[in-house]
Amino acid sequence: MYGAARQGRLVLRALRCVPSTSSFSPLIRTLPSNTRVHSSRFIGASLFSSTSRYGQQHAAAEDLGAEDLSQVRREFSKFSELGEAGVLDQRIVNTLANKMGIHTMTEVQRMTINECLDGSDVVAQAKTGTGKTLAFLTPIVQRLLRDPNFNTRRASIGDTRALIISPTRELAEQIADEAKKVVSGTGVQVQTAVGGTQKKYHLKMMQRMGCHILVGTPGRVKDLVSDTYSGVSLDNIQTFVLDEADRLLDIGFAPEIEAIQSYMPPRDANARQTLMFSATLPRTVVGLVKKTMRQDFKFVRTVDPDEAATHESVPQKVVYLPGLENQLPAITEIAYKAVQAHKADPANNPPFKAIVFLSTINEVRMGYEVLRNMRGGSGGRGGVFDPHPLAPCKIYEMSSRLTQAERTKNSQAFRHAESAIMVSSDVAARGMDFPNVTHVIQVGPPKTLEDYIHRIGRTGRAGKPGQGWLILQDDERNEFRQLVRDLHAHNISEDSSLETAKLDMSQPTQLSVETGKVMQMVESGIRSVPFGDKAKAYQSILSSLNQSGVRRSKQSMVNLANSLAKFGYGLERPPHVSRAFAAKLGFSGVRGLELSAHEGSTNGFGLASGSGSGSSFRGEGRRDSFGGNRGSFGRGSRAPSDRRQDFDSDSRSGRRGDYGTRGENSRWESTRGDQGSRW
Numbered sequence: 165m166y167g168a169a170r171q172g173r174l175v176l177r178a179l180r181c182v183p184s185t186s187s188f189s190p191l192i193r194t195l196p197s198n199t200r201v202h203s204s205r206f207i208g209a210s211l212f213s214s215t216s217r218y219g220q221q222h223a224a225a226e227d228l229g230a231e232d233l234s235q236v237r238r239e240f241s242k243f244s245e246l247g248e249a250g251v252l253d254q255r256i257v258n259t260l261a262n263k264m265g266i267h268t269m270t271e272v273q274r275m276t277i278n279e280c281l282d283g284s285d286v287v288a289q290a291k292t293g294t295g296k297t298l299a300f301l302t303p304i305v306q307r308l309l310r311d312p313n314f315n316t317r318r319a320s321i322g323d324t325r326a327l328i329i330s331p332t333r334e335l336a337e338q339i340a341d342e343a344k345k346v347v348s349g350t351g352v353q354v355q356t357a358v359g360g361t362q363k364k365y366h367l368k369m370m371q372r373m374g375c376h377i378l379v380g381t382p383g384r385v386k387d388l389v390s391d392t393y394s395g396v397s398l399d400n401i402q403t404f405v406l407d408e409a410d411r412l413l414d415i416g417f418a419p420e421i422e423a424i425q426s427y428m429p430p431r432d433a434n435a436r437q438t439l440m441f442s443a444t445l446p447r448t449v450v451g452l453v454k455k456t457m458r459q460d461f462k463f464v465r466t467v468d469p470d471e472a473a474t475h476e477s478v479p480q481k482v483v484y485l486p487g488l489e490n491q492l493p494a495i496t497e498i499a500y501k502a503v504q505a506h507k508a509d510p511a512n513n514p515p516f517k518a519i520v521f522l523s524t525i526n527e528v529r530m531g532y533e534v535l536r537n538m539r540g541g542s543g544g545r546g547g548v549f550d551p552h553p554l555a556p557c558k559i560y561e562m563s564s565r566l567t568q569a570e571r572t573k574n575s576q577a578f579r580h581a582e583s584a585i586m587v588s589s590d591v592a593a594r595g596m597d598f599p600n601v602t603h604v605i606q607v608g609p610p611k612t613l614e615d616y617i618h619r620i621g622r623t624g625r626a627g628k629p630g631q632g633w634l635i636l637q638d639d640e641r642n643e644f645r646q647l648v649r650d651l652h653a654h655n656i657s658e659d660s661s662l663e664t665a666k667l668d669m670s671q672p673t674q675l676s677v678e679t680g681k682v683m684q685m686v687e688s689g690i691r692s693v694p695f696g697d698k699a700k701a702y703q704s705i706l707s708s709l710n711q712s713g714v715r716r717s718k719q720s721m722v723n724l725a726n727s728l729a730k731f732g733y734g735l736e737r738p739p740h741v742s743r744a745f746a747a748k749l750g751f752s753g754v755r756g757l758e759l760s761a762h763e764g765s766t767n768g769f770g771l772a773s774g775s776g777s778g779s780s781f782r783g784e785g786r787r788d789s790f791g792g793n794r795g796s797f798g799r800g801s802r803a804p805s806d807r808r809q810d811f812d813s814d815s816r817s818g819r820r821g822d823y824g825t826r827g828e829n830s831r832w833e834s835t836r837g838d839q840g841s842r843w
């Protein structure tokens with residue numbers, strides 16, 4: 165193995181015009197590409213505000229103590245040139261060109277392939293969707309193919325040469341799919357090890373076919389390598405890749421990564437190379453990066469620290485809402501307008517394909533149910549809308565609540581759909597390469613700047629167009645201003661085009677025909693969501709508000725959630741929560757929170773089963789809470805935020821258009837314009 169690495173270095177030196185030892189200073193960016201530049205480290209720490217909630221985004225070369233290759237320009241721009249020069253095996257070049265349609269290297273590929281080929285440890289930071297996967301896959305395969313000790317005819321389960329770890333199962337499967345394409349025709353075997361799937365089946369595959377490149381999630385990989393009977397061995401490992409490295413090095417995964425490494429031979433014994441790739445590299449992980457890499461590792465960054473980490477070609481809009489109950493209408497309005505725009509002018513408006521990110525799995529469930537059931541009626545029959553008002557746009561759900569089989573199925577379906585919405589938790593936030601996503605809609609303030617960057621990165625990939633939306637509450641303006649400052653982005657603007665974002669849902673309001681239709685779509689969807697799902701979403705929202713980091717009193721959090729339950733979900737009273745839940749969140753004694761009478765009546769989610777005083781809702785699974793005069797949509801007046809009235813206020817005595825029973829007219833009939841449309 166040492167021999168192979170040394171051989172690689174010689175080849176590369178001969179081919180390079182710019183030595184890999186160059187580093188740079190911003191002052192010398194204009195020097196010609198073949199200029200040797202030594203010494204100097206750069207990047208001012210003053211760029212980062214340590215007080216910022218979102219700050220500390222980029223680790224600098226000086227933080228890492230690494231050789232910084234970010235401005236070193238490479239001579240080669242095409243994969244075919246690497247093939248002609250003998251840097252890459254012609255089989256890889258042919259596969260890229262003929263099977264994957266890939267000819268020209270992206271910047272991160274140009275910057276890292278050479279560096280990875282000589283066996284160095286490399287940390288690479290490049291924007292989302294810029295081809296980081298191929299940047300580490302091609303050198304892995306190349307190093308295998310040129311190793312004289314590597315024999316594809318004797319593939320065995322114990323001969324794993326490269327291990328690639330990713331934080332999510334879908335991403336591991338996606339990387340494995342890409343790797344299988346790259347190795348086609350070479351005899352190199354790629355296997356996956358992801359949680360939630362049949363371990364036995366994958367082991368059998370490895371035993372039968374052998375395993376040269378293993379792609380997996382931390383838990384399952386650790387499980388396999390620690391199982392002495394599995395036969396999986398890391399004794400011959402050459403390359404260890406952490407994709408989405410900053411995520412893998414954070415508290416949640418770090419112990420598993422460390423455990424996996426403990427099954428590898430000591431560094432000196434096998435000249436193992438470690439590669440770390442991500443679009444983000446916050447300073448918080450610098451210590452762990454250094455600990456994991458060799459001392460002389462190289463740092464390649466194609467994002468300037470004072471440049472936006474998001475794509476300038478992806479316009480981002482922020483919408484402020486008066487209440488949480490406006491969220492689903494706002495999402496629906498964005499979707500409906502985009503679907504209509506495509507129908508009206510397909511040449512200029514691509515089919516609507518969106519990922520909607522919500523904070524918790526219960527909110528994801530709720531959003532999915534509402535969007536999916538907009539047709540109304542039962543089982544699609546006798547619905548208010550026929551066909552589905554967003555047709556042909558399909559609706560999918562993605563969260564850890566689903567089984568792995570469902571996740572894989574939904575992920576594949578969304579990948580291949582021309583027009584679709586995937587309502588998702590953060591499982592799809594990183595790395596997923598769904599083609600032609602036109603919109604990323606983030607609901608609520610992202611927990612970290614990195615979350616924002618990765619989520620928005622699901623659109624605008626590989627130079628494609630896209631747009632981002634961030635849906636916030638009126639009192640989250642400060643959060644957003646901070647986010648913009650830390651992003652260094654210039655393409656973010658406030659949007660005021662959504663009518664549903666201005667709607668006071670507690671009041672009867674004149675609506676345009678289009679907005680009336682949007683509100684009826686939402687109403688129709690909400691009607692068919694079981695009470696239990698609404699109750700879970702309500703409780704999750706209370707937790708999210710509590711953890712969001714946005715400065716709010718406990719009372720205003722409860723008011724926001726209760727207003728959602730009442731005006732958004734059509735519930736007469738907010739769902740009960742257990743005393744234990746209220747105490748844990750510090751909500752004990754907050755007005756308007758309905759506590760369950762008996763702790764024993766709570767289910768596994770801490771939700772009461774409806775035993776509280778005066779509740780109209782008795783237990784999970786109740787499908788409709790709008791029946792008769794129980795519905796409370798649109799009742800009463802409401803003051804914003806802190807001043808919002810509790811459920812017990814006399815505002816409930818008003819009769820301003822309940823949702824009424826299923827099939828009755830909607831309260832959201834259009835009252836503006838002379839078309840007089842019901843919708």
Ligand SMILES: Nc1ncnc2c1ncn2[C@@H]1O[C@H](COP(=O)(O)OP(=O)(O)OP(=O)(O)O)[C@@H](O)[C@H]1O
Pocket residue numbers: 266267268269270273290291292293294295296297298442443594595596597621625626
């Ligand atoms: N040289 C290239 N030319 C054209 N397309 C490419 C090239 N390299 C990769 N791609 C394509 O670009 C898309 C994005 O690549 P990839 O998923 O590797 O991005 P990434 O940088 O890892 O993104 P993320 O940060 O979101 O994980 C993929 O569809 C991939 O096939």
